[in-house]
Amino acid sequence: MAFDTLGLKEWIVKQVSTVGYRTPTPVQVNCIPPILQGKDCIGCAKTGSGKTAAFALPILQKLAEDPHGLFALVLTPTRELAYQIADQFRVFSRPMNYKDCVIVGGVDMMKQSLELAKQPHIVIATPGRLAGHLQTAHSISLKKIKFLVLDEADRLLDASFAEDLRVIFDSMTKERQTLFFSATLSDSLNRLQQLAVNKPFCWQAPLDSVTVELLDQKYVLVPAKVKDCYLINILQTLHDEEEKTLILFTNSCRNCHVLTLLLKTLGFSCTCLHSLLSQGERLASLAKFRSKKTRMLVCTDVASRGLDIPSVHVVINTNVPASPKDYVHRVGRTARAGRDGVAITLVTQYDIQRLHNIESHIKTRLEEYHVSEHKALKHINLITITRREVELKLSQSNFGENRKLHFTKRKLLEAKKLKKQPKKKEQ
Structure with missing residues (x-):
């Protein structure tokens, strides 16, 4: 099996070869074609199996066909993973005119707002900081995105991300492809299928063992x-x-x-x-x-x-x-x-x-x-x-003092928001 048999264009196959990828992994073989066909997708494979390329390559190919504004949003649970995903997108996209933006905590929000104002094609973000931009800075609109990706999807479904994801999903159009990837999805499949806009294509690696053989x-x-x-x-x-x-x-x-x-x-x-x-x-x-x-x-x-x-x-x-x-x-x-x-x-x-x-x-x-x-x-x-x-x-x-201050500030903001909500009239 070769990358050119998956429906990928010649230019992206050449770039993949330049990077050193010779043959696609099982998750890439099974997930890239349905993504290119416009289907929502749930992919579950062992860590280190090439899941990032499984969603990055078809997204970049679709972007090259119709480049406009904010095209895709990738959500990840950690800052380090966000930067790593951005690096892989940049490597695969070298032959095209491509712009991305990483939105994570620990970075000045004003600088991030200026980056978002440049209309990147792809935003890679952690949920908390992106929700902050949507609620306060108003520097980004998700109404026209074509792809939403949840990487490490089972972790993003934890209760700690629930409120931020609600803000993000409420700001998005339903006319999109939704892609979910992780190494451990067995407990989360039903929830992910509910979050998908259309009935998703599901693929899981064989469960002979969850960890790698070596x-x-x-x-x-x-x-x-x-x-x-x-x-x-x-x-x-x-x-x-x-x-x-x-x-x-x-x-x-x-x-x-x-x-x-x-x-x-x-x-x-x-x-x-x-x-x-x-x-x-x-x-x-x-x-x-x-x-x-x-x-x-x-x-x-x-x-x-x-x-x-x-x-x-x-x-x-x-x-x-x-x-x-x-x-x-x-x-x-x-x-x-x-x-x-x-x-x-x-x-x-x-x-x-x-x-x-x-x-x-x-x-x-x-x-x-x-x-x-x-x-x-x-x-x-x-x-x-x-x-x-x-x-x-x-x-x-x-x-640990900064975390305590952040927690106190967040509680005060939540209390202030509740005060602003109109009281229900008594019957």
Whole structure:
């Protein structure tokens, strides 16, 4: 199967070849033709399977046939994914006169309004910031768009995005194609079918296993109180073996920051990524890791979805995710594009049931990763004292203050909006 058999024009096939794509992936083979035929589409495939190209290529081909104003809107749950999608659109669109705009939080709204005023063809946005523009800046109209894409669609259906999506959908025309893509859609199919304007074409990759075959999945059973000691021992072992790149996932912004400072104090080179960093800091951390200036990225689930960093050798879950879907997205950061990879999950005595739920979901038993208890606890005093010092320093800083201010501001705005609403007359 070749790209020119999918209904794509010669110019876009040549550009795809220039980028290095030789043969289309299953999600591209099954989803590109119906999208070109004008159908709504729901696509579900493993992470790293080429889902972005599956919607970007037909959108660009349709745009080239009828270039006008705002043509497509792509919604994503995270800022980093928005920038990555924009980069892929730019690569595929080089032969044409193309303009896009990325609308995410952490960037000055006035600058974004000026970018939107230039009438980009495609807007890639996170729901919260786009809803803010629609409600306050009035710098964008969605009445004439031809395509709406929800990337990582199941995540966008979470309650945290509900109000922002309502604002966006209320501002849109129903004469559009709606495309939904994600690695985990099984629980969301009915909801997505309701959101589609027309009856959508649905395609799901075979569910023989949810994670990729080349991924070696392991667990380490550790006592909760000395988890840091086991983690440090694993990192030292991996560091001594060979030059590997690692992503460490944590369950909160605070834990992410504490662990980063702990590792740096103990002599590890690492950088962190979480939602309490400024947008500049987040992009700088990703760039530093992608360029291999540092081999270790400590992050929250903000980095678990969609980010394409092909050279990650090991993913370490410092906690067991509550949702098996979150586990799938986390470990999907390694073993990408035909490469192998390792995922190691630290399991405490409180996480056994979560581990069983994950194994049931992915239809795979995790193997034990052996760690010497003696070696792990060798520096327990140093690690424990260092962590306490790090946590004390963080408590004395203003960590998290911006989030508290943003939350308070949002509540005040909601209260003000309610006051303006007319009261219902009593019968």
